Amino acid sequence: MRRWTSSPSRTRPVRPFPCRVTSAAIVNVTRTRPPVLTDKLQRPLRDLRISVTDRCNFRCVYCMPKDAFGRDHAFLGRDQLLSFEEIARLARIFSSLGVKKVRITGGEPLLRRDLERLVGMLASIPGLDLTMTTNGSLLAEKARALREAGLRRVTVSLDSLDDDVFRAMNDVDFPVERVLSGIEAAAQVGLAPIKINAVVKRGMNEHTLLPLARHFRGTGHVVRFIEYMDVGHSNGWRLDHVVPADEILSMIDAEMPIEPAEPSYRGEVASRWRYRDGSGEIGVIGSVTQPFCHGCSRARLSAEGQLFNCLFATSGQDLRGLLRGGGSDGDLAGAISGVWSGRQDRYSEIRSAQTAGPPRIEMSYLGG
Ligand SMILES: C[S@@+](CC[C@H](N)C(=O)[O-])C[C@H]1O[C@@H](n2cnc3c(N)ncnc32)[C@H](O)[C@@H]1O
Numbered sequence: 001m002r003r004w005t006s007s008p009s010r011t012r013p014v015r016p017f018p019c020r021v022t023s024a025a026i027v028n029v030t031r032t033r034p035p036v037l038t039d040k041l042q043r044p045l046r047d048l049r050i051s052v053t054d055r056c057n058f059r060c061v062y063c064m065p066k067d068a069f070g071r072d073h074a075f076l077g078r079d080q081l082l083s084f085e086e087i088a089r090l091a092r093i094f095s096s097l098g099v100k101k102v103r104i105t106g107g108e109p110l111l112r113r114d115l116e117r118l119v120g121m122l123a124s125i126p127g128l129d130l131t132m133t134t135n136g137s138l139l140a141e142k143a144r145a146l147r148e149a150g151l152r153r154v155t156v157s158l159d160s161l162d163d164d165v166f167r168a169m170n171d172v173d174f175p176v177e178r179v180l181s182g183i184e185a186a187a188q189v190g191l192a193p194i195k196i197n198a199v200v201k202r203g204m205n206e207h208t209l210l211p212l213a214r215h216f217r218g219t220g221h222v223v224r225f226i227e228y229m230d231v232g233h234s235n236g237w238r239l240d241h242v243v244p245a246d247e248i249l250s251m252i253d254a255e256m257p258i259e260p261a262e263p264s265y266r267g268e269v270a271s272r273w274r275y276r277d278g279s280g281e282i283g284v285i286g287s288v289t290q291p292f293c294h295g296c297s298r299a300r301l302s303a304e305g306q307l308f309n310c311l312f313a314t315s316g317q318d319l320r321g322l323l324r325g326g327g328s329d330g331d332l333a334g335a336i337s338g339v340w341s342g343r344q345d346r347y348s349e350i351r352s353a354q355t356a357g358p359p360r361i362e363m364s365y366l367g368g
């Protein structure tokens, strides 16, 4: 295996956005060719993650620990959530600003009733690559309807094949078999290739990574190992709970030799590795030890219409107020452009072991 070397924190010259983007400017430009909207570090806006709910039926220890998300936790009310029509309208505007890929997420997106109706609305936007991240608990029942509505691919989170370990990590005693059935159902209806996300937490599941890789090797599904991140403020994150990407790769390579593969597209967060015997590939998302802020082209829309530039943001920009206050598409495009063009965050590249600062927004709210 070629040794992975951490990407240096690239500090690029900070250039101001070429002109202040007004809603009028965007409308004019889109008539001729789509504008390239970039932030202060010259990163284009290409991806949008849409959270459709802040609720979840799991209490993964690294995301929604039970002591912070107990029975009395105040989740968003129904009238606070963006309607499907509001989400689709915003998605069309994001698309006109250069977004090419939309990921539906949450919380657990499949808890949102009639989600396939939203999928249908988003799938009808020309040129959008539409996908979803789910914990897979409801996928067996919903895969066909999602596919028929126009969903193309799916990412399923699955931290371990060991039932005890999996139940301990989701912390609601959910059996691994049911997630595997969901993956099977998704594959059968063609929601492929399927990505399998496994968060690795030291002392919890690193001893089960090899069986996970073995299980999906040769199936066409791609397991992506994710370094445990310091998102939110309630998961009690510690640096020594992170299993570095290098260590994960060495573990895999020792049994199943791998070699690096080219990124599929600019800004891809997972580093890709293929098995030398041609039996497939894996990915590693080393957001702690190998930060990729310099290539981040991702905006996040919360379930109540707050726009965030960064997973580690401490505040967002309210789009729901504009939507419900009668704002035009041009007003909304102007607001989004203003937020993106002013962006200069690169949290992971400058994070310290202390991760001090104002409390960060939880990932289950923000949309992971
Ligand atoms: C917040 S979840 C939302 C979608 C869905 N509920 C699921 O679990 O797939 C999105 C992704 O974020 C990952 N995630 C959550 N907390 C994390 C953390 N602290 N570090 C790294 N990844 C995390 C999850 O494993 C999942 O793959």
Ligand code: SF4
Pocket: 056, 057, 058, 059, 060, 063, 064, 106, 107, 108, 135, 157, 364
């Ligand atoms: S990672 Fe996904 S499944 Fe787990 S608690 Fe967070 S939102 Fe729920």
